[in-house]
Each structure stands twice: as C-alpha cells, then as structure tokens.
Amino acid sequence: MKLGAIDTPALAVDLAAVERNITRMQGYCNEHGLALRPHIKTHKLPQLAKLQLQAGARGVTCQKIGEAEVMADAGIDDILITFPIVGEQKLARLTQLAARRRVSVVADSELVIQGLSRALEAADASVDLLVECDTGQGRAGVQAPQDARRLARLAELLPGLEFVGLMTHPLPDGCGDWFERATALLAEDGLVTDRISVGGTPTAHRVHSVAGVTELRAGTYVYGDRSCIANGSVAEEDCALRVHATVVSTPTATRAVLDCGSKSLSSDPGVVREGGFGLIVELPEATIYELHEEHALVDLSACPRSVSIGDRVTVIPNHVCVTVNLHDEVVVHRDAEVVERWPIAARGRLR
Amino acid sequence: MKLGAIDTPALAVDLAAVERNITRMQGYCNEHGLALRPHIKTHKLPQLAKLQLQAGARGVTCQKIGEAEVMADAGIDDILITFPIVGEQKLARLTQLAARRRVSVVADSELVIQGLSRALEAADASVDLLVECDTGQGRAGVQAPQDARRLARLAELLPGLEFVGLMTHPLPDGCGDWFERATALLAEDGLVTDRISVGGTPTAHRVHSVAGVTELRAGTYVYGDRSCIANGSVAEEDCALRVHATVVSTPTATRAVLDCGSKSLSSDPGVVREGGFGLIVELPEATIYELHEEHALVDLSACPRSVSIGDRVTVIPNHVCVTVNLHDEVVVHRDAEVVERWPIAARGRLR
Numbered sequence: 001m002k003l004g005a006i007d008t009p010a011l012a013v014d015l016a017a018v019e020r021n022i023t024r025m026q027g028y029c030n031e032h033g034l035a036l037r038p039h040i041k042t043h044k045l046p047q048l049a050k051l052q053l054q055a056g057a058r059g060v061t062c063q064k065i066g067e068a069e070v071m072a073d074a075g076i077d078d079i080l081i082t083f084p085i086v087g088e089q090k091l092a093r094l095t096q097l098a099a100r101r102r103v104s105v106v107a108d109s110e111l112v113i114q115g116l117s118r119a120l121e122a123a124d125a126s127v128d129l130l131v132e133c134d135t136g137q138g139r140a141g142v143q144a145p146q147d148a149r150r151l152a153r154l155a156e157l158l159p160g161l162e163f164v165g166l167m168t169h170p171l172p173d174g175c176g177d178w179f180e181r182a183t184a185l186l187a188e189d190g191l192v193t194d195r196i197s198v199g200g201t202p203t204a205h206r207v208h209s210v211a212g213v214t215e216l217r218a219g220t221y222v223y224g225d226r227s228c229i230a231n232g233s234v235a236e237e238d239c240a241l242r243v244h245a246t247v248v249s250t251p252t253a254t255r256a257v258l259d260c261g262s263k264s265l266s267s268d269p270g271v272v273r274e275g276g277f278g279l280i281v282e283l284p285e286a287t288i289y290e291l292h293e294e295h296a297l298v299d300l301s302a303c304p305r306s307v308s309i310g311d312r313v314t315v316i317p318n319h320v321c322v323t324v325n326l327h328d329e330v331v332v333h334r335d336a337e338v339v340e341r342w343p344i345a346a347r348g349r350l351r
Numbered sequence: 352m353k354l355g356a357i358d359t360p361a362l363a364v365d366l367a368a369v370e371r372n373i374t375r376m377q378g379y380c381n382e383h384g385l386a387l388r389p390h391i392k393t394h395k396l397p398q399l400a401k402l403q404l405q406a407g408a409r410g411v412t413c414q415k416i417g418e419a420e421v422m423a424d425a426g427i428d429d430i431l432i433t434f435p436i437v438g439e440q441k442l443a444r445l446t447q448l449a450a451r452r453r454v455s456v457v458a459d460s461e462l463v464i465q466g467l468s469r470a471l472e473a474a475d476a477s478v479d480l481l482v483e484c485d486t487g488q489g490r491a492g493v494q495a496p497q498d499a500r501r502l503a504r505l506a507e508l509l510p511g512l513e514f515v516g517l518m519t520h521p522l523p524d525g526c527g528d529w530f531e532r533a534t535a536l537l538a539e540d541g542l543v544t545d546r547i548s549v550g551g552t553p554t555a556h557r558v559h560s561v562a563g564v565t566e567l568r569a570g571t572y573v574y575g576d577r578s579c580i581a582n583g584s585v586a587e588e589d590c591a592l593r594v595h596a597t598v599v600s601t602p603t604a605t606r607a608v609l610d611c612g613s614k615s616l617s618s619d620p621g622v623v624r625e626g627g628f629g630l631i632v633e634l635p636e637a638t639i640y641e642l643h644e645e646h647a648l649v650d651l652s653a654c655p656r657s658v659s660i661g662d663r664v665t666v667i668p669n670h671v672c673v674t675v676n677l678h679d680e681v682v683v684h685r686d687a688e689v690v691e692r693w694p695i696a697a698r699g700r701l702r
Contacts, residue, residue, distance in 0.1 A: 007438060007440040007441065007702050008438070008702070009701050009702065010701075041644060041645075063644065063645045064645065083599070083610070083645055083646075084599040084600050084608075084660075086597055086598075086599045086610070087358060087359070087597060087661070089358040090358065108600055109600060111659075111660040111661065112599075112600075112660065138602075138606070138648075139608065139648060140600040140608045140646065141600075142602070143603060246437055246438060248434070248435040248437045248463075248491070249459055249460060249463075249491040249492075250460070251490075251491055251492060251493070251494060252494060255489070257490065257491045259434070262619055262673055263673060263676050263701065264701045266618075267619045268613060268618045292490060293392060293414065293672055293673065293676075294392075294414045294415065294434055295490055295491065297489075297490060308462075309435075309437060309460055309462040309463065310462065322614060322618075322644065325614050325644075325677070326676070326677075326699070326701075327699065327701070328699050348678065348679045350360050350361075350614065350677075350678070351358050351360065351361070
C-alpha cells in the first residue's frame, strides 16, 4: 500500500529516518563513552525500543510503571522509571516488575524512599535507586547536594534499595558543578556514584562536556519535531513522524481547514512560540494559526499556491511526544511504501 | 470501592452532577421548543448518550464517522456528523452507516456534496444534508447566504442527498440575520429550511432568542469545565468530571508536583488564558503554572496550607473535551462511591 492511500488524520513514521536518528545518537554516545538509555515516552513502541537496544542502548527509560510493564511484556530488560512512585497500587506493580526485570527508580524525598523500601522488602525484591536532583529546571528533584547526600544515605540504609547514583533533567548550566559537589559529599560517606544520568534531546549534544555524567536519557531524537528543528537537535529531513492530513474545506481564498485538530495534532506549542501548530511540509509558507478539536485552520496568504479540497499534506508537529499519545496506531513506511502498522502499545499508560 | 481509593491520574465522573446538567439543558430546550442534539465529542460514551436521549434529546451529534460508528453499534439512531466527509474510505463507511441508521451530514463545498452524492447513489443510500454556514466564527462554512443557496440547490438536484437545513457553530452576533437572509433566498427556489442547527455550550442559553433556530448541538455542558465556569455556562459544583491526582513531590515549600501532566490533563488552555492549567478544587488558591508530559507544577505560595507527598487532589480541567480524549477509562461515582468503570468507547476515533 502506498503511504498516500492511508486514511487521515494518521501518524506515519519513516523507518529510514528513525534508523538514521538512532544511529546518530548512539554514535555520539559511543564516541564519548556514554550509556544511552532512550526514553520510550516519545514512541511508546516496543518495536522501536528494540531497534534502539540493538543499536547499542544500555536499557530504556519509562515515565510510568504502565509503560515499563508494556516494555517488560515485550521482553525488554533494564528499565529506569524516572517518576516518583507513590501509592500502594503502584508499589505493588513495581515489586512485580522488579521480580522479572532489572529495574531502577528515582526519588527526591524520604517519603518515596521509605515507601519503596517497605514494599520491596515485603516482596523480597530489590531495585537500584537514583536520587533525582533539581539542577536548575525547577521541576522535581532535591534542591541541594546535601539533600542528595541525605537521601542516598537513607536509601543505602534501608532494605530493598541500592543507591547507584544521581539523575537530572535536562542539562542546565551549572549542572556539572552541582554533581561534583554532590559526589564529593557522597564520597565522604563512602558512597560511590556509579551512575549520573541526564535527560533531554535538546541538550544531548553537549552531555560529554559535563564531567561525571555516565548516561544519557533522550526520547524525542528518535522522531524529531518542530521544536527539535528550532533548537537544532534534529534536521527537518530527519523528522521521522508526520501527521498525514487532508484539506476538507477552503472557506476563503486564504483559509483552508485540515482534518487534524488538537485531538490528533495536539495544541501543545512545544518550544515553538510563533508560527503556529506544526509545519506543513508541502506548504512551508502556510501557518496553522488555530486548532479546534478536529479542525486545523491554515492561513495560506503567504503561499505561492492554493490548495483544493481533498489535497493531502503532512505536518511535522511542534511537540511529537504528545502527538503520539493521541493515536492508537502508527503507520510505518519505507520510501512511501507502507510496511507495517503498529499499535502504540504504551499509549495512554498513565499510571 | 471508595472514590478516594482509585489509582491516579484518573478521570472520575459524578453521575448525579451529569444528571443535573442533562436535566437543565433538556429543560431549557423543552421550554423553548428546541430540539437538543448533544455532541458526544465531550464524553465519547454510549452510556451518557443514552441518558441524554432518555431525557428527551432528538439524536446525537458526532464529529467523526468513527464516533458515529461507536454510537450506532450501541444502538443509537439519528446521528448528525458535523464535519466535512472527504475521501473514498470515509464515504464507504458513511454509506454503510446510512444503511443502518438515520444519518445527517454537513457540507460547505460543491466538491463535498458531489462526493457524498456519488457514493450514496452507488450504494442506493440517502442522508439528510445541512449546509454549514460561517456566520462569524471563521472556521469552516460557506461565507455568504447566496453560497448556502447555491449548495442547497445542488444537494436538492443530486441523488442520495436531501437538503434539510443550515448549520453553524457557535452563535455569533448577527447569526439570526444571516439565517434570515439565507432562508429567504432558499424560499425563492422553493427550498424549505426545516432545520437550523447551532452549536456550543457557552452560547446555548441564548439560542431561543435567535429566530428560526430549531436545534441546539451542545457537548461540554454534560461535564462542564473551567472554561464553562469562566463563561458562566456551568457552575463549579456541577462540573461533573475531575482529574484525580496525587502529590508526588514537594521540592520547595511553595512548589508541589502532581502526577497529572499534559498527557492526562492536556495543555489546552480552553478559554482560560490566566490562572493556569486547571482548578485544584481542594486548593483553589493554588496555580498549576506549568505542565510537562507527566508532571503538573503547582505554585502554593498563595495557599493557606501546604501539601504532603501522597495527598490526593481533584482537578477541574480547563477544556474537558480534550482531557477526556487522553484517557481510556472513566470511573463513575455517586456520592464518592464508585459504581461503574466505563471504557471511553469513542476515544481516539480520529477518522
């Protein structure tokens, strides 16, 4: 089946571009002796996680236990869950996961560490623990190196947990100094920081310049998106995932309506604050200036040509991770020939 | 099971509030002799569509054929699809749908009307057609009453279609005049405008003041959201759908992290341009100032009390329709006792 024959709106992935992106990021990590642990939040597909592992990735990163369960069910081992695990139901699932796979988790509080330890000890299971550090992003994470030391000591004392290192996201300036101070404090307690794990595609290219970092978690690089084009991390021709859409209305000479609204493209702006909700590859001068749930409104006034109802276009989304999360299936192609259709197995695994 | 025991993040619906919302909107339509045709894009549930029909709704409105198929499979009849149907695959599905259910569709172009007619004639099927009119919103729809006349005449001439009226969304000022001019033009051709259908919850309360309107399509009223609170269409106590979330991190005294990010709450601002991404019912002074994919960042600086890791909160989303679209299941409760869990059957039916 030709790619142009799939019904719209739909996600389509260019497998050759995915392979280029995987090769490039793995090559960077190999060159600098970094472990690559791809974040599966972007593609949510065991098939692509396996390609990443075959290329040399150390393991995978998941945000939710439900995502990790999907990966484990597909046979994938060595899973890092980079979200605080809180609550008895999630702890019970974690212990089941830890019984069949190598698992590491993060924590930024005594409460989370104590909860993990209690549940894991009761199940006679064990996981590796990284202390999450807020090195400047202002999201989760301990605020100062002495807090990392305190939590590492606690984890080391309690059963069910083995302290292995530190984790942050993304890679702000000063991150290296932060980790240097923390590892020095930890060393005073005889604690070895085996892993220092950092995340993010936009800052991935300079991870090697930060002393001490051992591991890169990146997700978006596998597909790329308009935010990646803007921050220079993925070129337009390597943006592997596109939303295929159809012109369904041309109410005026300069306004067209596409069938990909916020429920298939997402209204998340990503880091692209101007220029609309996605790049129409065939009409680069056009702007998707407004999204309704099922309608994308396109301003054609800067375009050298017009469009007709029934015309097909492909859109590179602003933020590909949230776009993927809206779809149940991705159409996989090589040279515009459909080769597979994959259910997005870890989509909607919110817990 | 108590509502407070469900794992988070999760959608929970207060069935008593839903019933109040359905009763109120149906009462308004009954009082003014309007047909109510609820838009199922909000709840995407056959169960609630049936409650709406039992309360007196004329039929349902869907945006996509896939949504209509789910409703038809559940036994629901009289379905209006308010999105231009373009492409052979969708036309084939429409003809199958029309063979088993009463269906009406909209069009704002000759191309769409010709496509519909060709497919329906070939299948020996027929649907009612409303001409979509852009009465001021600037989305899809014909631009002037004479264009509505032209399309109505075409539909009336072609096989497989019966022209029945006009449709718009939402209800801008001047909408009544627009329809008056259009119906007068249509009357010159002997065309009777049986249905004038308008949409939208925010403007629903003044539909009766627009002469000629026969039908209201509204969706959001069934749940309400923060946009509805802001525009006065649904009160906070009637907001029936809430995202249940857990505090998973308290990095600073004034910053908390909830486990409901843009993948469970949606970063769609709705009409609420200030005050963050959703209302935390238990902490009305708090602001969800930033959403990442799985993290909601909360500013507690204006709150009289703090929160702890493990605390549960409930969030009224800014725009409930896109929030629902992110979840596979909704937990249904009465008086905080879980009574049902419904799969969101029409979620992700993008085509």
